[in-house]
Amino acid sequence: MPGCIAPSAPAAIASPMRRPPWRTREIRRASMSENTMPHNDADAARQARLISLGLYERSVEASANAMMITSAEAPEYAIEYVNPAFERITGYSAGEVIGRNCRFLQGDDQDQPGLQEIRRALAEQRATNVVLRNYRKDGTLFWNHLYVAPVEDTDGAVTHFVASQYDITEIKSYEMTLRHLATHDELTGLANRSLLNDHLRGAMARAERSGSQIWVVFLDLDRFKVFNDSLGHMAGDVFLMTIAQRLQASLRATDLVARLSSDEFALVLCEQPGHRLNFLLLERIANAVQQALQFDRKDFFLTCSMGVAIYPADGVDAEQLIERADMAMFQAKERGRNNYQFYTDAINQRALERMQIGSALRAAIEREEFVLHYQPQLDLDSGRVIGTEALIRWRHPEMGLVYPDRFIGIAEETGLIVAIGDWVLRTACQETKRLQGLGHPDLRVAVNLSARQFARSDLAHGIEAALQDSGLEPCCLEIEITESLMMHDVDGAIGSLRALKDLGVRLSIDDFGTGYSSLAYLKRFPIDNLKIDRSFVSDIVSGHEEAAIVSSIISLAHNLRLQVTAEGVETEEQLAYLRNRRCNKMQGYLFSKPVPAEMLPALLGACLPAPATAL
Incomplete structure (x- = not known):
């Protein structure tokens, strides 16, 4: 019978029998x-x-x-x-x-x-x-x-x-498939949260006995939702499976990588005898993510933000360590993405504030607590105000006037940015139309689009509806999109920009010079204006490199028959330098800070001082 124990000597072999x-x-x-x-x-x-x-x-x-x-x-x-x-x-x-x-x-x-x-x-x-x-x-x-x-x-x-x-x-x-699915992610085959917790508890028990450390890394793909929304879920799945394979290949045998949600991963990095954990491992992980991703015979590029919590210094509970690594990851996001941060007590305090703001944002939309301030944009030849940039503010009942750097990032993470962005667009069109009726018929307004707004398939329809509802002419609306946002999916961005251009609105690339545009792509974008980031303008008088960059951007724009707007102009010397290089427009504290709509009429008739002797 199966498994019966027999002597080591071979048994005699009987002749074959069919009949019982x-x-x-x-x-x-x-x-x-x-x-x-x-x-x-x-x-x-x-x-x-x-x-x-x-x-x-x-x-x-x-x-x-x-x-x-x-x-x-x-x-x-x-x-x-x-x-x-x-x-x-x-x-x-x-x-x-x-x-x-x-x-x-x-x-x-x-x-x-x-x-x-x-x-x-x-x-x-x-x-x-x-x-x-x-x-x-x-x-x-x-x-x-x-x-x-x-x-x-x-x-x-x-x-x-x-x-x-x-x-x-x-x-x-x-049965084995069901057991595997209970502990693994179906798409990528990575460990899921349940297996992550089990593995982390076991690793902590071993680390306690040996007196070693564990790093828990919370990794989030930057702007993945933009890819997913613009390219479709099939491309998103391909990217996620590729990233999962790269993460596994970059880890050691003692480490674990798990997928927690759509574009969120957790890594457990264990300290090995004689080998301390070091930053090079995090750099290797980041570099693996940044390699080109291919879909439909095109290359796309992703970056990641990582937060790190350390056992036992930052906690002795698996869920707590994961949560604190998540907090540190948000800190990395707030510091510009594509970096990593280690958990600190200050991050914990910031996370609590972020939770409070996230909850309050939903109520703010319903209670209409948002307002727009407008910063004038001036033509450098005439010195006159020709338009404004609409900038959102939040009048919180307890915190007072809250600036966007404290809540826009949270709005993007929660998805509330879409509703907020729609409100900004409608309100800017309505208030600009009202100001035109007060004797400024050619006044324009510039409105920034978030990544989620830009990725929407009905983007052009929404902008057209805002223009029709307000009565504002399309040529009086300028849509600003960041350089890095467009470069994530060049062909998709070109299609969206052309749809907007067909409406008759003006298009501008915001924060130009901080991203990674190439001339080959730039000339394909149907844009009207480049905005020079304030980080370059602030040092154009004293910094040789910044001055060279600004001059190059202005020359590039003019060669492509585009206009140029300089942001953050605060001194007469900066203004003179920009005028001398034939920059077209400026905005900044030298003329005015952003002001509420009711204060604009007093500024719209003012002018810049006449040009001084060219530098």
Whole structure:
């Protein structure tokens, strides 16, 4: 029988038998009769039994389940009969197995609880059933639900065992799939949160015994939702599977990577004896993410933000460590993305504030607590105000006037930025139209779009609706999009920009010079204006490199027949430098800070001072 223990010397091999042993004995008894015709009731009964045995034999032969009969003689319990299904399922012929103990079906996999039960049942000559891992002649695994029953002779002595084998490989495979899905992410195959917690608890127990550290890293892909919304979920899935493979390849055997949500991953980095954890491992992970991603024969680039919490310094509970690594990751996001931060108590305080702001933002939309301030934009040739940039502010009932750097990032993370952005667009159009009616018919307004807004398929429709509802002419609305936002998906960005251009609105690239545009792409964008980031303008008088960058941007724009707006102009020297380089427009504290809409009329008639002698 499967798993029976036999002597080390090989057993004698009997000749192959197809007919079950008791069937042979019945036929032998029948041959002693003068003929097979029944002469009395006893003969009739014996004839009926022979017929019944013949039916049983044919049933066994035709069975789809593997069946075998073994001797009841210990310790070998040699096989005496196998049916055709046994040969088909196992790959062994009857001639190869008859006379052998069936332990060969388990190969080297002898450490199975079911084998112990089989041995006990054979020794006690009783029925049993177990599940075993068996192996075919070609070495492939199949799961076998084995039923064993003793066969007694007319005197009640057990002479044989009959066994039926049910191949339950598909059922077991399904069970293993369910168990795998319970602990692994279906898309990437990475560990899920449940397995992450189990692994982290085990790692902490080992680290406590050895006095070592563990780094828990919370990793979030920067602007992944923009890709997912603009390219579609198929591209998003391809990117996630690729990133998952790269993360696994960048880790060591003792580390773990898990997927927690759409674009969020957690890593458990364990300190190895003699090797301290260091920043190079984080750099390697970041570099792996930043490699080009291919979809539809095009290259795309992602970056990541990481937060790190350390065991035991930052916590001794698995969930707490993951939570604090998450807090540190948000700090990395707030510091410009594409970096990593370690957890500190200050980060914890900032996280609590972020939670409070996130909850209050939802109420702020309903209570209409937002207002727009406008910063004038001036033409440097005439010195006159030709437009404004709309900038959101939040009049919080307790915190007072809250500036966007404290809540825009949270609004993007929670998805509330879409509703807030729609409000900004509608309000800016309405208030600009009202100001035009006060004697400034050519006044323009510039409105920034968030990444989520820009990725929406109905973007052009929403802007068209805002223009129609307000009555503002399309040429009086300038849409500002950041340089880095467009470069994530150049072809998708071009399509969206062309749809906006068809409406008649003006298009501007905000914070130009801080991203990574190439001239090949820049000339394909249907834009009207480049805005020079304030970080370059602030040092154009004293900084040689900044001055060179500003001059280059102005020359580039003019060569591409674009206009240029300088942000953050605060001094007369900066203004003179920009005028001398033929910059078209400016905005900054030199003329005015952003002001509420009701204060604009007093500024719209003012002018810049006349140009001084060129530098």
